[in-house]
Amino acid sequence: MAFRGEHLLDILLLVTAALGTEGAEPECSAIISEINPGNPDVKGTSSEETGEFLELEKTCSGKKFTFADYSIVVWKAGKNGEAKAVLKLSLAAYNLSVNDQYLVLAGPQLASRLQGVTKAKVVSFSQQTIPGWDKKETDFMENGSKGVIAWVLYKMLNLAFLPDNTILSEKTANVDKIVDLVLYHRGGSISQPMVRTLMPGYALKKVDLDEAAVLKDLDKKGSADDKSLSNCCGQPLQAKWPLAFQHVQVTPGAENLCTGDDHANFLLNKLGAGKLEKKDRCNKDYVLKFDPPEVKQKKAKVDESIKEKTPGMVLKVASGLQEGVKSEVHHLVDTGKSAVEESIEQTTKQVTLLASIVGTIVIVLGLIILGGSYLYIRKRKLQPVQRTRARYNLGFGRRPLNVADSETEYESVLDREEILSRARVP
Numbered sequence: 001m002a003f004r005g006e007h008l009l010d011i012l013l014l015v016t017a018a019l020g021t022e023g024a025e026p027e028c029s030a031i032i033s034e035i036n037p038g039n040p041d042v043k044g045t046s047s048e049e050t051g052e053f054l055e056l057e058k059t060c061s062g063k064k065f066t067f068a069d070y071s072i073v074v075w076k077a078g079k080n081g082e083a084k085a086v087l088k089l090s091l092a093a094y095n096l097s098v099n100d101q102y103l104v105l106a107g108p109q110l111a112s113r114l115q116g117v118t119k120a121k122v123v124s125f126s127q128q129t130i131p132g133w134d135k136k137e138t139d140f141m142e143n144g145s146k147g148v149i150a151w152v153l154y155k156m157l158n159l160a161f162l163p164d165n166t167i168l169s170e171k172t173a174n175v176d177k178i179v180d181l182v183l184y185h186r187g188g189s190i191s192q193p194m195v196r197t198l199m200p201g202y203a204l205k206k207v208d209l210d211e212a213a214v215l216k217d218l219d220k221k222g223s224a225d226d227k228s229l230s231n232c233c234g235q236p237l238q239a240k241w242p243l244a245f246q247h248v249q250v251t252p253g254a255e256n257l258c259t260g261d262d263h264a265n266f267l268l269n270k271l272g273a274g275k276l277e278k279k280d281r282c283n284k285d286y287v288l289k290f291d292p293p294e295v296k297q298k299k300a301k302v303d304e305s306i307k308e309k310t311p312g313m314v315l316k317v318a319s320g321l322q323e324g325v326k327s328e329v330h331h332l333v334d335t336g337k338s339a340v341e342e343s344i345e346q347t348t349k350q351v352t353l354l355a356s357i358v359g360t361i362v363i364v365l366g367l368i369i370l371g372g373s374y375l376y377i378r379k380r381k382l383q384p385v386q387r388t389r390a391r392y393n394l395g396f397g398r399r400p401l402n403v404a405d406s407e408t409e410y411e412s413v414l415d416r417e418e419i420l421s422r423a424r425v426p
Contacts, residue, residue: 028058030058035228036054038140053107056103067096069156071154072152083148084167095121104123108124117254149184151182154177168198183214183215184214185214185216192209205291212243232256233282245267
């Protein structure tokens with residue numbers, strides 16, 4: 001079967017396109033590589049309050065990169081859990097050359113010391129046109145001692161539509177424009193609604209959100225060395241992935257000084273009883289499906305000193321029951337028996353008292369019923385007599401007896417009077 005020229009050309013174009021797609025590099029972007037919030041409690045010349053900085057790293061190498069469409073918004077959680085936008089930064093003026101890998105925003109003193117770093121473009125916070133910052137020399141980055149702080153890197157976000165002190169909500173979070181974010185605190189309360197709003201759908205099985213998303217800056221008061229929150233997953237760089245961070249020596253404008261791949265070296269390592277190696281914890285698909293086993297309860301150990309203080313205590317030991325256990329059991333049985341007997345005696349007294357009360361009530365009710373019956377019967381017997389007498393009185397009053405009446409009628413009246421006298425009740 002012969003191919004026409006145009007068919008052969010179509011096949012060559014398809015093959016070329018497929019090869020070009022297979023070898024194409026992913027779009028170059030940026031991530032938050034390292035962040036070091038202000039910490040006045042840390043000593044050392046390189047760890048002053050002005051040593052705070054934010055480091056952004058481009059995800060490609062050997063290429064130019066522009067931050068023309070990028071911006072930063074800092075959200076701060078309040079006491080009531082409500083978060084507000086406390087800082088907005090436009091990065092439109094900054095570009096990275098072929099040799100530059102990092103963009104570092106730092107305090108004035110640190111920015112001055114970092115000038116000349118070979119792989120970074122360094123910008124001072126004081127160069128930002130932020131109201132009030134021109135009068136500041138320190139504390140450009142809050143350390144999260146009073147609540148969670150979120151530094152969020154956006155792309156294609158119009159800051160003009162985000163006024164100062166904007167309340168964080170599903171609408172104002174603009175999740176579809178988030179490129180990367182880091183949430184941290186220094187012991188303040190965790191704002192889980194804030195985490196859910198900025199990272200919807202992010203959850204690990206059997207792990208609380210505060211253990212899976214919010215980093216804790218572990219710098220201790222009086223520490224001689226300042227440490228930062230550093231992304232340690234390596235290539236490919238992971239964005240929006242809190243599990244990638246370690247608390248390590250600061251390296252602004254240089255590769256992060258990670259301390260190994262062990263699970264314990266990472267900040268968020270409370271993932272149930274399971275241990276995630278670096279290659280696993282940096283694999284989002286693996287971690288999101290990771291189902292840690294249930295944590296087994298440890299058996300309580302028996303303090304040997306208890307045996308000396310309380311020989312009668314019930315102790316289960318490998319050699320069997322001790323004599324003290326037997327005496328304790330007998331004591332418990334005797335105590336139980338006396339308690340039961342006392343309970344039965346009290347119950348009996350209560351039942352007897354209740355029976356006497358009920359009996360008294362029954363007798364009183366019986367007397368009341370008998371008295372009522374007697375009164376009722378007596379009343380019924382008197383009614384006919386009272387009616388007869390009433391009729392007689394009425395008849396006698398209408399027709400009084402006089403001398404003109406006959407003897408027979410007079411006798412009839414006497415008879416009725418006798419009948420009534422006999423029927424009269426004493």
